[in-house]
Amino acid sequence: MDLVLNEEQKLLRQAAKDFAHARSPLARARKLRGAGEGYSRDVWKEMAELGWLGLTIDERHGGTGLGHRYLMVVLEELGAKLAPEPIVSTALLGATAIELGGSAELQREHLPAIVKGERIIALAHHERHSRFSLAAIDTTAEASTGTTWTLNGEKLHVADGSIADHFLVSARVVDGVALFLVPASAKGVTVSREERVDGRSAASVRLDRVMVRQEMRLGAGGRGLRLLERVIDAGTAGLAAEMLGSMSAAFAMTLDYLATRVQFGVPIGSFQALQHRAARLYVETELARSAVMHASAMLDGLEGGAPVARAVSVAKAKCSDAFMAIAHEAVQMHGGIGMTDEHDIGLFLKRARVCEMTFGDAAYHRDRFARLSGF
């Protein structure tokens, strides 16, 4: 596998960059904070028209199947502008779950809709005190008759949960953990919107005797946890690409500031102490970039299993630490103005915290990496 963009990917990057610049400047992320749906239906539609939502979806289902390396390029550019559209939730988590675990009928029903931007899916796996564990859940699903499941429980901090039309719900069943695709409109589903520190919305999702059809269960019996892990690995790699874009943008913004802000008669970027710190941050972005490219390439590969999971954990551990370090230093180097709500750099700091805690923080992924490496 080559860790270099091919010509097509370079063109895609430029297209994504241009799109983000024109249609999703930082001012948009700022405006959408805590407001209304928290994303733009128009922008979402345009993303679908550009084919981005189908990059990892097979051609049979209307996608292009170009793979994660292509989608990562897009996510990076969108991350640079903190675009809040639910690509990771829908086109990675949702689509991967349905593609790997759904029946042919379910795939036909949902995958083309995802590609066309007509579906928004949110992963509802987290519960109070489950922290980063995928198995520590109390939500239950019971096979009430031969053809339906009944779900009970409460899912917290469901990213994009307030705008989703379907939830991917993990629940405890007799033989372990299973995944279900639950329509937001199902009877017994209550969605409560919450506002996060990065201005995006999430939701808690209460399931009171929610009945879903038999085939809404994804994956074969007893393998739900493994499916969930693979789904989240895909989402995590996508999130890492977003983080890479965000940290690179925060760094670039800081570099600009260092070059232009004058104190003591010189640009502050001429102070060697700041130069060395900036140089170290730059090295971190370069290391993170390699890890992100590798993770997406591994997802595209045939290998599967532990090596892919390891590559994803490397990327997430590195991006979590690097993004947080860069965001902290970016605010420090901006000085007082960086602390004001009206300056954009603070948006990155807040986003860094949310990204860090999504799908496991760096300590979680280091532990996972160690486990997967046999120590």
Place this chain on the structure above:
Amino acid sequence: MDLVLNEEQKLLRQAAKDFAHARSPLARARKLRGAGEGYSRDVWKEMAELGWLGLTIDERHGGTGLGHRYLMVVLEELGAKLAPEPIVSTALLGATAIELGGSAELQREHLPAIVKGERIIALAHHERHSRFSLAAIDTTAEASTGTTWTLNGEKLHVADGSIADHFLVSARVVDGVALFLVPASAKGVTVSREERVDGRSAASVRLDRVMVRQEMRLGAGGRGLRLLERVIDAGTAGLAAEMLGSMSAAFAMTLDYLATRVQFGVPIGSFQALQHRAARLYVETELARSAVMHASAMLDGLEGGAPVARAVSVAKAKCSDAFMAIAHEAVQMHGGIGMTDEHDIGLFLKRARVCEMTFGDAAYHRDRFARLSGF
């Protein structure tokens, strides 16, 4: 308690500084590396004559009983010159054990001899795989008759073990762990000298059916482990004072180099990146100094128990990290010359590692601190 030196302590500091300068320059530490006994009998005698070995020993036994705060001042100045004399082993570990745990007869026999510089004691508590645990030992002591104990086992890395005339040996007995004072000349004791990275000597001590009298057991039954912990706390605080002196000297030497070494036409100490790093190292020395002063003051206090142990762990954790960080940075700032054996700065780096690992590293003391703090 006041964290400030009184007039007497200031005079003592000056005396110790003058002595170290005249009688124990760094060249001496260099010369003694790996050679012969590894310390100077003459210098040891002079230290005794100056009253330093009796600073923490009661007047009844020929000491002055001035306390740990006084001895710390001396140890700091000796640490600055890496003086290898066994004060911590003898006047802190040995004397504390005998004073707290020995019979009146034993005290009369050994404490005045310690004060006069006629006794060298080494703590033999460590065994293969005991790491920093005081209880994880295999050496046994059996009450073979009513009046003697028989010891069997092997103690490793006994600091000052090759020059000691008595060993303080921890051994497993029926009711837990007990401490014994064992003459080096006892039948069945085999001492094998080893050379450490800091150039000082240690030894492994093999005990083959070594018989000692009943009263050579220190401390009442079942309380040996607690006694050992108190003894080691006293020794640790003393070592921390030495470390403080050593790190301060290494820092001062580096500061000198920064001010005088010219590259690119200016002293390298004018480069802001190095200035900021030096400033941070300086802050570390100041924080470490406070912790060391506090630990010794606590040892002099009446309180005892967990607060003293906590204060000692604070000092050792801080000094371990600070000394190692300073030594690493000192070599880096010296550049190539700092890597040569002929420059003195490397002596401090090697010493930092030995000090770090003696009586528990920083991680051990952080864990102990947490335990003593109830978390």
Place this chain on the structure above:
Amino acid sequence: MQGGGSGLEKFREETRAWLLANAPPSMRTPLAPGEEACWGGKKEKRSPDVQRWLDVNVERGFTAPTWPRTYGGGGLSKAEAKVLAEEMSALGLRPPLIGFGLSMIGPLLLQEGAEALRSEHLPPIVRGEIRWCQGYSEPGAGSDLASLQTKAVRDGDVYVLDGSKIWTSYAEKADWMFILVRTDPAAKKQHGITFLLMDMTTPGVTVRPIRLISGASPFCETFLTGVRVPVTNVVGQENQGWALARALLAHERTMIGDVFKERDDTDKLVAAARDHLGDDGGRIADPLVRDRIAALEIDQACLDLTMQRAKDGARAGQKPGHESSIFKLAGTELNQRRRDLHCAILGPQALGWESEPSAAGTAGYGPEELKATRDWLRSRGNTIEGGTSEIQLDIIAKRVLGLPDARGARKDGA
């Protein structure tokens, strides 16, 4: 209490008796969340108890215990003031009045102010009638404070001020500002600065609050357009204000270093860790977090002891050096570590911005969790405000360690 005791013991007994007799019981409780101490000033709304407690203290001179009686102070000796503080602390009493008047501009006027300025300003400070704010920083003059550009042009008996100040805490609530202005644009930058007292109600003064990344804040921007300030309001001499400002800044740094840690911070972290990571036989179940908390608390202990050492040293007659820079640097960074660690412990619960508990009461974020997140964001400013960490490092390198000036660094004071 051996016998009748010295004069100091007598003072202690009298003071205690007076405090017991005069303090409203509600003044012996800690501030409730959201409740503010009594800062004084015309815009403050005080509860009857706060007002009464202020009044009785003012009457006895206890709002400014060591200031001369002439100006409404208590005229106490340092030893007596220490006794007063000890007794108030022993009874858990709130200070009757706090603020920049008592802690900053008042002491400066006592040292450097003309008699007319003292008589005019000290009594209202003591009585809590006037609240002060500090007008130092400007948008273009942060770390390089001396490059400030707000100009004051002499016009007869007044200066005419034009420019803007930023980071003026509580400017919205203040009655007066002590402000640095440029009176000689031709002089080297430190030499053309004057220290003025400015009435905030003067025409041409407008104030705009600043919203921080952590939410609302006491900081403001203050815009000055043709503001006329009498020349008699100069403290010290015209163009000599820089030295006064620097003295106040060092004073401020020490206060900042001291201010961060709340008494129960350790307990809060430990409790959060037990709650979110589990308890394993009485210990926090996650050894990594346990280690981070211990490392933090050890460093905090070292800093606390270092501050105590400076105090003990000062009492023993040692001259203070630049310890304030160490305290500022280490104290602010420790606070950042603490807030960051708190978020790390909370994990997914550290992501809330606003929240109402769900119907079942288990979803969303609790008030302590929301506070932890905002405290983390707010703490990022600690290493910027009151002199950045970079400036403190410069000070330590140059003034304490005596390292040579970088040719690239500012040549002039920090």
Place this chain on the structure above:
Amino acid sequence: MQGGGSGLEKFREETRAWLLANAPPSMRTPLAPGEEACWGGKKEKRSPDVQRWLDVNVERGFTAPTWPRTYGGGGLSKAEAKVLAEEMSALGLRPPLIGFGLSMIGPLLLQEGAEALRSEHLPPIVRGEIRWCQGYSEPGAGSDLASLQTKAVRDGDVYVLDGSKIWTSYAEKADWMFILVRTDPAAKKQHGITFLLMDMTTPGVTVRPIRLISGASPFCETFLTGVRVPVTNVVGQENQGWALARALLAHERTMIGDVFKERDDTDKLVAAARDHLGDDGGRIADPLVRDRIAALEIDQACLDLTMQRAKDGARAGQKPGHESSIFKLAGTELNQRRRDLHCAILGPQALGWESEPSAAGTAGYGPEELKATRDWLRSRGNTIEGGTSEIQLDIIAKRVLGLPDARGARKDGA
């Protein structure tokens, strides 16, 4: 292998057959501890197998596969050379010859040397007859290499050299040195430097080995007193040597970044951790150490991938930037972390300097433990030699990030 294959496939088959036929079996084993690769030179003692392996390769031009045949090289294309390397690696073969002649001065002469110098020096390099060392640093010229003071004064057809060089690796074993000397003391410092080739047997050259904090080392000091070097030994032009030296330095940095990690380093750390800290259900029992190992290996993976990315990029036609500085910086610091962590794991067993096992065989320090301690000490030099980390950070800040020059920093190349 689809059918007969291309010319390259044919070359591969021929090469493999030749290697299988000619390589002594002992050359297919890794170097034993203490055993050195074949560096060439007059002072080297070679085993018969090493000599035979060298001879057959020399005959085929495989010691310098891509060099022109005129000078004894193999005349292979890059693609063929890659095939050769792959086949050698597949068979686990040792390189027949390594050293600064092949990797540094040879390529430089091919690019910049006069024909006379090429004909004189390249063939003996290819044949392993001459070993080279590098004479750059001086006691007073470390990071500021261009300030070097060793002077070369023209005297007819020779330069007379006086001065001293430090950190000349293997100067004791080398036959020739490529050396930087000052030929114009009046010029700006980079502009008076000349790149010379010097025979180490010339009268006036003396060499003294340097002992490091980690023990014996290949480094030497080289003293030059009235050493006469023919002017024909100039590479490039007089006073134009600086650019050549810098090109070689960048090349060296890349090699350094790549060189640290040994294949089994992770396994070693993990095994040491299990041994010294215990195993808990298949996992290292101490979660703190587990976390530190994982963090290290994650960073190592990121660096390895970044180096791969640079290679992939170069293959795809991307121009190299200053990646070598990143590799040097990150690679050396990772190695230090690794060595430090190894000592942390060993704990009290990391304190040995020399040791013989005790009678019972359990006391003292094992050879791996003694090595870990010395490796840690030696690793401290990694961030100094070949351009300090500070210099790499300067390069990244200036050349990659384009940050403005600090007035205090050197104005001239790094």
